[in-house]
Amino acid sequence: MKRQRILALVKLQVKALIRVPTTLFIILLLPIALTLTMGLAFGSIVVENYGWTNQTGSIFDFMVPGLFAISALFMAMPVALSFSEDREQGLLKRINTTPMTAIEFMGSHVISNMCMAIIQVIIVGIISFLLGYRPDGAIAGITLAFVFMMVFSLSSIGFGLLTATIAKNPKAAGGIVWIFMFPQQMLASGLYPLPPETQLIGMFMPLYYVSDALTLLFNGVALGNLRIWWDLIILIMFSLVIFIGGIILFKKYGKA
Amino acid sequence: MLKSKSKNNNLTFGSDNPNAIEVIDLRKIYSGKNVIKEVKAVDGISFSINKGEIFGLLGPNGAGKTTTINILCGLINQTEGDAFVGGYNVKKDLNKIKELIGVCPQEAAVYKFLNAKENIEFFGNLHLVKKEKINERTDRFLDLLGLLDASNRKAKSYSGGMLRQLNLIVALISDPPIIFLDEPTVGMDPRVRRTTWKFIGSLKEQNKTIILTTHYIEEAEALCDRVAIIDYGKLIEIGQPKELIDKYNAKDLEEVFMKITGRRILEGF
Numbered sequence: 001m002k003r004q005r006i007l008a009l010v011k012l013q014v015k016a017l018i019r020v021p022t023t024l025f026i027i028l029l030l031p032i033a034l035t036l037t038m039g040l041a042f043g044s045i046v047v048e049n050y051g052w053t054n055q056t057g058s059i060f061d062f063m064v065p066g067l068f069a070i071s072a073l074f075m076a077m078p079v080a081l082s083f084s085e086d087r088e089q090g091l092l093k094r095i096n097t098t099p100m101t102a103i104e105f106m107g108s109h110v111i112s113n114m115c116m117a118i119i120q121v122i123i124v125g126i127i128s129f130l131l132g133y134r135p136d137g138a139i140a141g142i143t144l145a146f147v148f149m150m151v152f153s154l155s156s157i158g159f160g161l162l163t164a165t166i167a168k169n170p171k172a173a174g175g176i177v178w179i180f181m182f183p184q185q186m187l188a189s190g191l192y193p194l195p196p197e198t199q200l201i202g203m204f205m206p207l208y209y210v211s212d213a214l215t216l217l218f219n220g221v222a223l224g225n226l227r228i229w230w231d232l233i234i235l236i237m238f239s240l241v242i243f244i245g246g247i248i249l250f251k252k253y254g255k256a
Numbered sequence: 257m258l259k260s261k262s263k264n265n266n267l268t269f270g271s272d273n274p275n276a277i278e279v280i281d282l283r284k285i286y287s288g289k290n291v292i293k294e295v296k297a298v299d300g301i302s303f304s305i306n307k308g309e310i311f312g313l314l315g316p317n318g319a320g321k322t323t324t325i326n327i328l329c330g331l332i333n334q335t336e337g338d339a340f341v342g343g344y345n346v347k348k349d350l351n352k353i354k355e356l357i358g359v360c361p362q363e364a365a366v367y368k369f370l371n372a373k374e375n376i377e378f379f380g381n382l383h384l385v386k387k388e389k390i391n392e393r394t395d396r397f398l399d400l401l402g403l404l405d406a407s408n409r410k411a412k413s414y415s416g417g418m419l420r421q422l423n424l425i426v427a428l429i430s431d432p433p434i435i436f437l438d439e440p441t442v443g444m445d446p447r448v449r450r451t452t453w454k455f456i457g458s459l460k461e462q463n464k465t466i467i468l469t470t471h472y473i474e475e476a477e478a479l480c481d482r483v484a485i486i487d488y489g490k491l492i493e494i495g496q497p498k499e500l501i502d503k504y505n506a507k508d509l510e511e512v513f514m515k516i517t518g519r520r521i522l523e524g525f
């Protein structure tokens with residue numbers, strides 16, 4: 001692993017974030033818009049015994065953990081678009097003729113996407129706070145939330161790679177990525193209460209475990225609670241399978 | 257295995273063989289479930305290229321030129337046969353080959369949201385070139401090709417010809433001893449094409465080995481020490497341009513191709 005190569009690719013991702021409007025919109029503006037919309041729409045509606053936590057608060061308070069998770073899920077989109085675009089323009093082939101190894105290439109994508117996940121957590125956190133949300137967790141719990149988001153970013157890269165494998169071009173990728181994103185948003189984000197049988201479907205999606213753990217962490221549940229750690233273990237397994245599966249399938253079917 | 261240093265830099269060839277590239281009975285056949293009819297993209301070609309030589313692969317679109325280059329760069333695997341680049345086997349020593357080569361692909365493969373200098377720097381970093389060397393070479397190459405004034409503009413604002421020139425510079429940033437140029441001047445206007453030819457010609461003075469695919473007759477005649485004429489994946493003639501023109505009593509390589517195949521190069525299939 002050569003630092004010069006990894007830094008070059010991370011720097012490239014940062015420049016893409018700043019200069020490519022689509023990336024900037026998805027990574028930064030979409031989470032801002034989503035959090036603001038939900039906050040303004042549901043911040044003043046107070047309910048009792050809401051959701052599985054059975055607590056009292058505004059509907060927005062219950063939505064915030066899911067909003068964090070959904071923001072990180074959005075990263076699948078720029079990953080899918082950039083891989084399809086780079087493939088279409090021959091850039092992946094060109095990089096493949098340089099001495100850069102596959103581990104360095106994917107490693108730099110992981111680093112840059114984890115950094116973006118952290119930025120998203122901070123953005124959603126600040127806006128939620130400004131809209132009146134006050135998490136009930138200790139510093140250690142909030143730190144663990146960052147870990148969950150970083151692990152989940154692996155899944156997002158994997159979903160992006162799977163999309164780029166299926167899609168023939170960037171336009172198609174922009175549509176296909178919703179196959180992976182939409183069901184998770186609807187069934188696994190925990191934005192609203194779901195019937196138990198529907199919730200069961202959500203348990204087969206990695207987003208469920210981020211949303212579940214963040215809800216616990218932001219509601220002051222102690223770190224000793226095993227459910228948090230089970231969430232983390234299952235999320236790591238999900239993320240590794242999706243990430244590695246994405247790499248293998250893209251390498252086999254998506255490069256051409 | 258004996259090793260020799262390339263004259264231009266510290267990159268090491270795999271053997272003291274005078275050939276920079278050796279291709280032996282190379283075949284690439286596309287077949288399988290998704291292919292309606294078996295396609296022999298490369299059909300048993302053999303040739304060798306001396307160090308410091310500019311070697312042209314000449315033929316119509318679909319003749320197998322790019323497939324041959326893609327095999328030599330390790331982008332695709334051959335079905336049969338052997339190929340050596342810098343003394344290294346493309347199937348076994350690809351990582352070593354990648355340190356020796358610079359590749360200018362057919363499409364302008366540069367990042368459009370970066371400017372010329374940033375693109376060159378990015379690919380220089382992938383080759384682990386030192387910052388000072390990247391800066392020195394970048395300014396020199398951009399100046400030689402007349403791109404210096406536009407070097408801080410994003411590549412998306414470049415004309416097709418400028419993008420192709422940048423594409424060429426990116427291939428040279430690591431100062432590679434072996435350079436693959438796949439249709440490097442396609443789409444350039446005549447003035448830019450001539451500047452680019454002059455630039456490619458200057459690389460020969462630095463003892464670079466260049467393998468160039470083209471379907472431009474003037475390009476092959478102006479630049480190449482030797483050419484291999486390829487058609488339907490087969491090598492149908494090889495030699496110095498003048499030697500081939502004399503042999504077939506033709507006025508140029510186009511006529512040579514026509515006398516052998518009965519077709520014009522630009523007609524293709």
